[in-house]
Amino acid sequence: MCGIAGLFLKDQKLAPELGGLLSGMLEALSDRGPDSAGFAVYGDGDNGQIKLTLRAAPSFDFAELMASLGKLAGAPISYQVHDTHAVISIPTDREAAVASALVGMKDVDMVARGKRMAVFKEVGLPADVARRFGLNAMTGTHAVGHTRMATESAVTTNGAHPFTTGTDQCLVHNGSLSNHNDVRRELIRQGMTFRTENDSEVAAGYISSQMAAGASLQDAMTSSLSALDGFYTFVIGTETGFGVLRDPIACKPAVMAETDRWVAFGTEYRALVDLPGIDAAKVWEPAPARVYLWERH
Incomplete structure (x- = not known):
């Protein structure tokens, strides 16, 4: 039920x-x-951008993660933190590189993707x-x-x-x-x-x-x-x-x-x-x- x-x-x-x-x-x-x-x-949604929803522990430092992912994206990443989740926006052509990096991280899960x-x-x-x-x-x-x-x-x-x-x-x-x-x-x-x-x-x-x-x-x-x-x-x-x-x-x-x-x-x-x-x-x-x-x- x-x-x-x-x-x-x-x-x-x-x-x-x-x-x-x-x-x-x-x-x-x-x-x-x-x-x-x-x-x-x-x-x-923004043209040429895709949103990734990430999840981590309550004490996780998303700001530090964004600095690291920004290097892969080739530009600072805009993001909003909602409790244990963060929604980040990246250029569509950098999605594969960023997603691949996230797969290798034990403390972060990618929950969803979408424009x-x-x-x-x-x-x-x-x-x-x-x-x-x-x-x-x-x-x-x-x-x-x-x-x-x-x-x-x-x-x-x-x-x-x-x-x-x-x-x-x-x-x-x-x-x-x-x-x-x-x-x-x-x-x-x-x-x-x-x-x-x-x-x-x-x-x-x-x-x-x-x-x-x-x-x-x-x-x-x-x-x-x-x-x-x-x-x-x-x-x-x-x-x-x-x-x-x-x-x-x-x-x-x-x-x-x-x-x-x-x-x-x-x-x-x-x-x-x-x-x-x-x-x-x-x-x-x-x-x-x-x-x-x-x-x-």
Whole structure:
């Protein structure tokens, strides 16, 4: 039993409120997932730059690391520290060199990469995790979040959602996959690596592999209906928007709401009640085995 929240803004006047709105949605779902929490926020991007989200111990000196990485990047690196995470911005053509250097560091993990996406996750109550990272102050166009109740793997930061296995792409999941080990083995044969034994990471990897092979997000999500066996609700974030998919049985709870200013997903309606204009929103339960997409063009 976990909680999922997703928010896509149509009205960019709401962009400064994105983090605060998502924080309230996650806190409302705390009793569905008190073990850990995480979220992906899609903010502004700069041409020719890519963002890397890094994670280290609370006492880690990110400033010293940035000085070292700046030599590889050929220029000072801009970065923002959020508790145990730091989001750095580097020239796209220096990504490989910087990423390679990070792989060799024992004290630092690279959590995510994207032109616009930053990912934050930690063990703890959702409200505490949101506060630690300063979610209330984060701005952007859309975001997805997750509150986890671990039922099939350990309570760890790596096991928290979102899972990201592609640039600007992440997935949060409520449910369980029965064939994730088979899918994992096939993806490993294709060259993919995994950080955890979590079935949700396999789902994220499957979507990424399909898109890397040329499939659209719509087609990748549709093909997962036959490739991934189990009961699940996926919310997938991309650079341009987000998608929602429930399995053909759709036994996990889910609700959506839409106004002319935003589209929102919540595992339960209580996650949506404080959104602006909810009283006039169209509210519905997403249908089984149907792909829902909202994207910026």
